[in-house]
Amino acid sequence: MFRRLYRRAAKGPGGTTCQDTPLTVYYWAGAPFGAKLVSGNANLPIGQDDNAGYNCNPANPYFVGWTNTYNVLNAMIGAAQTAGLTVFELDVSNELDLINFPVLLRLIIDNAQTNTGNPDSVDTLRYAMGTAHSFDPGRVTWSSSGWNTSVAGSNCTDVYEDYARNMNVDELVSGIAAGYIGLPGGNFNNSNGLPCAGTTTGMYQVTSSHTQGDIVDMHFYPCVTSTPGGSCNTADGTADVQSEAELDFGDVPHFLSILDLESAIFVLGETHSNTTVSGTGLSCEGAPMPNSPSETVNGYNASSLAGHTTYFRPWSNLASSCYSYGSNQEINANNDGPYTPTL
Amino acid sequence: MRQMSLIVLITALLGIPDRTVAQTGTGSMQMTLSSSDGSTMAGAVVPYHRVPQMTNVNGHSQLAPGEMFSGGSANSDSTGALTIGALSPGRYVVCVQMPDLPYLDPCKWSGTLGVDIVANQTTLLNVNLQKGVFLRVHINDPLSLLPPADGNPLHFAALIVGVVVGAGGYWAADLSSVTATGRDYIMPVPVNTALSLWLYSRSLTLSDQNGNVVNNLGASIPFTAESNVDEVFTVNVTGTVLGTAP
Numbered sequence: 001m002f003r004r005l006y007r008r009a010a011k012g013p014g015g016t017t018c019q020d021t022p023l024t025v026y027y028w029a030g031a032p033f034g035a036k037l038v039s040g041n042a043n044l045p046i047g048q049d050d051n052a053g054y055n056c057n058p059a060n061p062y063f064v065g066w067t068n069t070y071n072v073l074n075a076m077i078g079a080a081q082t083a084g085l086t087v088f089e090l091d092v093s094n095e096l097d098l099i100n101f102p103v104l105l106r107l108i109i110d111n112a113q114t115n116t117g118n119p120d121s122v123d124t125l126r127y128a129m130g131t132a133h134s135f136d137p138g139r140v141t142w143s144s145s146g147w148n149t150s151v152a153g154s155n156c157t158d159v160y161e162d163y164a165r166n167m168n169v170d171e172l173v174s175g176i177a178a179g180y181i182g183l184p185g186g187n188f189n190n191s192n193g194l195p196c197a198g199t200t201t202g203m204y205q206v207t208s209s210h211t212q213g214d215i216v217d218m219h220f221y222p223c224v225t226s227t228p229g230g231s232c233n234t235a236d237g238t239a240d241v242q243s244e245a246e247l248d249f250g251d252v253p254h255f256l257s258i259l260d261l262e263s264a265i266f267v268l269g270e271t272h273s274n275t276t277v278s279g280t281g282l283s284c285e286g287a288p289m290p291n292s293p294s295e296t297v298n299g300y301n302a303s304s305l306a307g308h309t310t311y312f313r314p315w316s317n318l319a320s321s322c323y324s325y326g327s328n329q330e331i332n333a334n335n336d337g338p339y340t341p342t343l
Numbered sequence: 344m345r346q347m348s349l350i351v352l353i354t355a356l357l358g359i360p361d362r363t364v365a366q367t368g369t370g371s372m373q374m375t376l377s378s379s380d381g382s383t384m385a386g387a388v389v390p391y392h393r394v395p396q397m398t399n400v401n402g403h404s405q406l407a408p409g410e411m412f413s414g415g416s417a418n419s420d421s422t423g424a425l426t427i428g429a430l431s432p433g434r435y436v437v438c439v440q441m442p443d444l445p446y447l448d449p450c451k452w453s454g455t456l457g458v459d460i461v462a463n464q465t466t467l468l469n470v471n472l473q474k475g476v477f478l479r480v481h482i483n484d485p486l487s488l489l490p491p492a493d494g495n496p497l498h499f500a501a502l503i504v505g506v507v508v509g510a511g512g513y514w515a516a517d518l519s520s521v522t523a524t525g526r527d528y529i530m531p532v533p534v535n536t537a538l539s540l541w542l543y544s545r546s547l548t549l550s551d552q553n554g555n556v557v558n559n560l561g562a563s564i565p566f567t568a569e570s571n572v573d574e575v576f577t578v579n580v581t582g583t584v585l586g587t588a589p
Contacts, residue, residue, distance in 0.1 A: 012509075012512065013509055013510040013511030013512050014451075014508055014509050014511070014512020014513075014514075015508060015509035015510070015512060016451075016452070016453060016454040016455070016512070017454050018454070018455060019434075019436060019454070019455040019456060019457025020394070020434070020457060038397065039398075040398065040399055042398075042399040042404075044397055044404060048394055048397065049392065049394040049395065049436060050394075050436055050450075050455050051450070052450050052451060052455050054513075055451075055508075055509075055511075055512040055513065055514070056454065056455065059510070095404075097404060100395075100397065100404075111511035111512070111513060112510070112511055114511060159496060160495075160496045160497045161495055161496070161497070162497065170497060173497065174496065174497065174499070177499040178499050178500055178503055178543070179496055179497060179499050179500075180496050183392060183412070183414075185390055185416070186416075188392075188412065188414070189412065189413070190411035190412045190413070193411075195412065200496050201390075202390055202438065204515075205500075205503070205505070205515035206503075207503060207505065207513045207515075207541065207543060207561070208503065208543050208560070208561065209499055209500075209503070209543070209544075209545050210545075211545075226408070227408045227409045228406070228409065228410070228411050229395075229405060229406030229407065229408060229409070229410050229411065230408035230409070231408070258495070258497045258498075259497060
């Protein structure tokens with residue numbers, strides 16, 4: 001449930017107000033920041049595309065607090081331990097977009113709700129996973145999404161000297177380890193939908209550092225999009241899923257090598273589901289079917305990431321009638337589903 | 344009806360375009376810079392970028408179809424004025440920096456400037472820059488424990504130097520020089536404002552200029568800068584934290 005407050009109360013911890021702070025600020029009790037209402041009745045964090053967002057987004061007066069948040073997660077991890085289960089990965093927050101919303105850094109290290117518990121989620125949750133419950137503390141992570149292009153085969157390097165398709169995960173690891181987040185300066189540009197080039201000038205530098213985890217969780221829906229930033233082309237011939245998947249996966253080893261993470265587990269935390277919306281020839285996510293799942297696997301197998309320890313997790317939304325549990329989730333039953341990468 | 348008229352008036356005063364109607368053509372921004380001490384703001388660097396529209400698809404926030412990042416940087420002329428043309432309509436974030444002079448970037452210290460550009464119109468913007476002073480931090484590293492800075496943004500800093508303001512706001516200082524035995528950081532900071540020097544390193548132990556141990560996991564050394572006097576600190580790197588590599 002969101003609550004609303006008026007703008008005059010909406011200065012951030014830095015004492016300033018973001019340029020996009022609306023007259024009415026929305027607060028969700030689970031988030032350590034304020035939000036704005038945008039078209040489609042959706043909420044986005046205040047401080048969009050504003051490298052001051054971490055400092056100018058207001059503290060959430062209704063936030064449940066870090067201690068309460070950790071208590072819930074700690075209880076969940078403890079319940080798994082008691083039941084003899086293994087917590088393979090703790091994906092604290094999905095698809096963190098630190099390029100457009102630097103304030104999301106508060107989900108890693110908070111500067112605005114420091115009176116509600118330890119603001120350092122990395123240290124606290126690694127302790128909960130490792131010391132408290134004997135799981136691998138390196139499996140605490142935040143997932144990120146990959147970038148698609150509107151022109152098949154396009155690629156470029158980003159401000160981090162990595163491939164631009166990886167830019168969200170580049171920003172994520174920067175947020176964890178005291179690097180730069182936010183929009184790059186200089187000649188940063190959108191080339192065929194990819195975030196290319198740029199300098200760190202004007203980017204936000206994070207306050208404190210942590211080592212990286214030993215798991216990398218990225219979400220790819222390989223395809224060529226109809227427009228920069230748009231949805232997948234709906235025709236199998238123009239979506240180019242297989243060749244785009246090969247590029248997406250092939251760019252990952254470079255990222256891993258920059259950070260000395262070659263031994264980290266790679267998780268494809270979301271990708272094309274094995275679903276088809278009747279009469280459309282498209283998956284629930286709008287990708288051409290039936291080939292997008294299998295082409296994703298073929299692209300992986302043809303990429304330089306093939307052979308790396310990798311897990312595939314096709315997207316599902318159990319709250320949506322579009323997703324049939326049987327066809328979508330049991331795709332690897334008897335090892336003959338479309339997601340059977342050759343390891 | 345009365346309420347509607349009020350909304351129209353406010354929209355006109357703020358120069359807010361109607362985002363529900365696609366605009367064709369481009370607009371421009373004409374900026375005039377001044378300063379709190381009356382100096383002419385010639386040679387200011389003005390980075391700007393358009394804020395793209397975002398949408399939510401299947402629970403994923405992403406750029407709306409056709410939206411792109413765009414932006415650039417301009418410099419003020421000898422009078423402190425500049426014009427940026429050929430801008431696609433929409434909201435722009437604009438910052439102002441004065442290289443080598445201690446004027447405060449409004450994006451950091453007084454609130455990011457949001458400018459709405461309308462097709463076939465020129466948006467006027469007057470910005471008064473506040474004069475601060477420089478914070479200068481010298482890191483004395485006689486044992487050469489700081490790793491070399493190789494310039495790769497994914498090779499993270501072993502030492503973080505910056506300033507805490509307000510109730511948790513933080514801005515990093517710029518690395519201005521590197522030598523075999525130390526580093527220098529610099530940033531403009533406001534005067535007559537309660538600030539704290541922030542020092543952070545997971546791998547290095549630190550002391551202040553008097554040899555007193557400094558908390559390397561977020562030192563908070565309060566200071567209030569005075570007009571026309573740079574705030575200067577010296578910090579010593581004294582060793583490495585057991586079990587870590589710098």
